[in-house]
Structure formats: structure tokens, C-alpha cells
Amino acid sequence: MDIKDFYLKNIQETEYHYRFYETIKNINMRYNIFDGYKEVEDYAFEVFDDDEAITKFKGLCQPEENFSTNEKKCWFYLVSYYLYKKGYEITEFPRALARPPVDPTDFTYGEIRNKLISQGKDNDGTVTYKVRREFVSNFNFIQKENYLDIDDSIDKKFSEISNRQASFNNMSTDEKLSEISNLIEKMLKKNGKFINLDYKTICFDYISNDNVTKYRKRMHCFRHATDEALAERKSYSEEQKSFFIDYGLTIIKAIHNLTK
Numbered sequence: 001m002d003i004k005d006f007y008l009k010n011i012q013e014t015e016y017h018y019r020f021y022e023t024i025k026n027i028n029m030r031y032n033i034f035d036g037y038k039e040v041e042d043y044a045f046e047v048f049d050d051d052e053a054i055t056k057f058k059g060l061c062q063p064e065e066n067f068s069t070n071e072k073k074c075w076f077y078l079v080s081y082y083l084y085k086k087g088y089e090i091t092e093f094p095r096a097l098a099r100p101p102v103d104p105t106d107f108t109y110g111e112i113r114n115k116l117i118s119q120g121k122d123n124d125g126t127v128t129y130k131v132r133r134e135f136v137s138n139f140n141f142i143q144k145e146n147y148l149d150i151d152d153s154i155d156k157k158f159s160e161i162s163n164r165q166a167s168f169n170n171m172s173t174d175e176k177l178s179e180i181s182n183l184i185e186k187m188l189k190k191n192g193k194f195i196n197l198d199y200k201t202i203c204f205d206y207i208s209n210d211n212v213t214k215y216r217k218r219m220h221c222f223r224h225a226t227d228e229a230l231a232e233r234k235s236y237s238e239e240q241k242s243f244f245i246d247y248g249l250t251i252i253k254a255i256h257n258l259t260k
Contacts, residue, residue: 001046001047001048001049001053001082002044002045002046003045003046003047003053003078003079003081003082004024004027004044004045004074004078006078006081006082006085006152007024007077007078007081007082008024008025009152009156010085010152010155010156010167011081012159012165012167013165014164014165015167016098016099017077017080017081017084017100019102020074020077020081020102023070023073023074023077024074024077024078027043027070027071027074028042028043043071043074045074045075045078047079047082050083050086050088053079053082053083053086054083054088054141056075056079057076057079057080057083057139058136058137058139060072060075060076060079060104060108061107061108061112061136061139062108062132062133062136063109063129063132063133064129065108066105067103067104067105067108072104073104076100076104076108077100077104080096080097080100081097083097083141084097084098085167085169086143087143087144087169088141088142088143088144089141089142089144090139090140090141091139091140091141091142092115092135092139092140093107093111093115093139096111112132112135112136113127113132115135116131116132116135121135144169150168150249150253151253151256153256154168154252154253154256155167155168155169157183157186157187158171158179158183161179161182161183161186162179173238173241173242173245174222174233174241176245177219177222177241177244177245177248178219178222178223180219180244180245180248180249180251180252181216181219181220181222181223181248182223183252184212184215184216184248184251184252184255185216187252187255187256187259188212188255194213196209197209197254197255197258197259198258199211199212199254199258201258202254202257202258203254207250207251207254211251212251212255215244215247215248215251218244219244219248221233
């Protein structure tokens, strides 16, 4: 996984992490007055999977690390963004991935040191490297229960139709259902009419044009704010809404594969 590419494809101007955009975009570039920006470096930012990304983040937080180069800063920004977008939080620092500081040492030194002092693990204001290493190695990364792993290209479609350009996993439950319905309509409506697809080719008999139509009609209540629509929303349990989300995403994935 190229997490620099992941960042550039997914970042939105409204997101907190957009403040790192110029540094990340130009990490391999250098500017001179004669040629402008020119690629002179070949820094790569790759991790195999989520576990390796977590290991990398812990490594960046070790006391021996410093951030005197933009390459190291980019690693911190990119791993933080990747894990945040994948729905992770650090139990000891719940906001660290969502709002990493511009200067990484504000977290890797300042916040970590202050946390250990508050826990009485200092020696007259001094926190040893050994204590910091052990603390960082035991960071507890949890993935939020409402996180859903969806294709980046589909998530980008959700961001495009969202009024606030939100990523799917950053939406509320009702907002997810509204935008699922909106996206199905956007993907199927051509020249003012809904197209029919041959769902059998990948879904067998489990999804049909009739199924999709029924689903869209049931989701209308999440798109409107009339008294009747609000009452219908309230009639559904959280378990039923969770099913609607899973089923709606399955429909979207089928449409995406049949129309790309």
C-alpha cells in the first residue's frame, strides 16, 4: 500500500489533514528559480497492511526518533492519516490520529511525556527513554465498530455527493443511509431515466432491478425531513439501520462493478 498515493487520492480540502498537503505533495520535489519544481528525491511511503502501519507509527514515536527532515514528517502525517481513515484510534490518545500536530514532536515528545508524568512515571520531572519506549510499544490501537471497509473509488463517490464532502465512515448512521440512496440514484440515472442492469451476472438471484427499486423507495425517509419521513426513520431500530447500510453498500458495489 502506497500511503502517499492513498492520501493524495482521498484527502479533501475540508479535512484537518489537508494542512499537510503541500509538504506531502512536494516531498520528492525541490524548487529553484531556473526550473521551478523538479523531482530530485525518490522517497517511498509504503506499508504492507494495517499491522505494519501501526508498527511504523509506534516506531516514529520512539524517543530516539527526530523529525529534522520532511521525509520523517511525511511518514508521521501519512501513517496518521491512513490509520485515521481506516477507523483506528489510540486508546491512550483518542485524538492523536484525527488531529496530529504540524510538529510531530509536540506529540511524540510533549504529549507522551506529559501523559507519563501525570501517571507518576517520571523521576522528579524526568522521563527516561526506557519508560517512554515501553509506553509507546504498548499503545492500544482499536478500530471503531462502525468502520466499514469500502473501496477507495466508492468512498470518493460518497465524498463527491456529500454536502460537506465527508468520507463515508465519517457520516452518521442516518446520513450514510441518505447518501447511499443518493449515490444509487446518481449511478443508475442516465438522461433522466433509471437504467436496468443484469445483476445476475455477479449477484445470482440475490439482487435484481426490483430489489434495488424497493430499497431506494424505503430509503426515501432518510432523504427528506417531513414529519412522516422523520417518524418512519424513528420506527427503525439500530440493528435494522445497520442491515440497510450493509445491504445498500452491497448494491452499490454491484452497480460499480457492472458499470465501470
